[in-house]
Amino acid sequence: MGDETILKLLEVADDVAFRLSKVAKWEKISLRCEISLPNLTLSAAYWDGSPNPIFGCDLTDGITYLTSASEAFIRFPLNFYEKTSQSYILLPSKMLSNQQAFMASGIFIPATSLMEQILPGTNTYT
Amino acid sequence: MLYYSYKQLEITETEVLDLLTNISNLTSKPDAYYGHEILDILNIITVVLDKPDSEMMNMTIVNANFEENNLPLQINTFLLIANIMNNLISNYFQWDQLSNVFALHYVTYLMK
Numbered sequence: 001m002g003d004e005t006i007l008k009l010l011e012v013a014d015d016v017a018f019r020l021s022k023v024a025k026w027e028k029i030s031l032r033c034e035i036s037l038p039n040l041t042l043s044a045a046y047w048d049g050s051p052n053p054i055f056g057c058d059l060t061d062g063i064t065y066l067t068s069a070s071e072a073f074i075r076f077p078l079n080f081y082e083k084t085s086q087s088y089i090l091l092p093s094k095m096l097s098n099q100q101a102f103m104a105s106g107i108f109i110p111a112t113s114l115m116e117q118i119l120p121g122t123n124t125y126t
Numbered sequence: 127m128l129y130y131s132y133k134q135l136e137i138t139e140t141e142v143l144d145l146l147t148n149i150s151n152l153t154s155k156p157d158a159y160y161g162h163e164i165l166d167i168l169n170i171i172t173v174v175l176d177k178p179d180s181e182m183m184n185m186t187i188v189n190a191n192f193e194e195n196n197l198p199l200q201i202n203t204f205l206l207i208a209n210i211m212n213n214l215i216s217n218y219f220q221w222d223q224l225s226n227v228f229a230l231h232y233v234t235y236l237m238k
Contacts, residue, residue: 004165005164005165005168005214008165008168008169008172009168009211009214009215011172012168012171012172012175012207012211013207013208013211015172015175016171016175016203016204016207016208017204019175019200019203019204020200020201020203020204023196023197023200024197024200027196027197029197031197033201033204033205035204035205035208035209037208037209037212038212038216039211039212039215039216040208040211040212040215042204042208042211044204057201057204057205059197059198059201109215
């Protein structure tokens with residue numbers, strides 16, 4: 001029962017994130033909207049492949065936007081020591097170097113929260 | 127305000143936001159009893175999102191204000207749903223209710 005709910009949760013997260021990406025694409029606005037909450041981080045992104053600014057969730061002009069794609073997106077392989085703004089949108093390097101437009105979504109659920117739902121009280125973490 | 131015309135469900139973006147706000151408020155209450163409705167909540171969200179998603183490319187726009195940017199509404203929808211999902215995970219003790227419901231259905235079936 002818990003497994004089915006978790007799968008449904010992931011499906012909904014995927015749906016809502018890509019829905020936002022599609023609207024950003026339709027509006028022709030590069031976007032990386034990410035919300036970090038205690039049990040969940042959800043990201044939705046659209047990049048048009050251009051050097052234009054990439055906006056965050058707050059679209060207010062000039063207040064919050066990320067200046068470049070390399071700032072907005074972390075690339076594979078993940079380098080934890082890289083000075084980038086933290087994001088769970090992970091991309092292969094060649095996508096950014098080719099200026100290729102894309103949509104992306106990312107979801108991150110801390111294992112502690114999730115494991116407690118599936119197997120409560122039996123988890124140890126190192 | 128953009129008004130989307132769906133095949134079976136006509137709902138404005140503002141009404142979607144109202145619905146999601148209500149669900150978010152409901153799920154954020156620590157003593158609210160909704161464990162048996164978690165899947166229903168997720169299905170409601172799916173249904174509400176499903177129509178506009180599939181018709182996004184062939185959209186029928188009625189009374190559209192072309193000067194108004196639709197993106198802030200979509201972002202608010204996104205943030206609200208993220209909050210709802212965070213709430214659902216937070217209230218892990220509610221998830222036990224799912225197994226009770228499953229047991230109840232099972233017992234009901236046997237009694238028929």
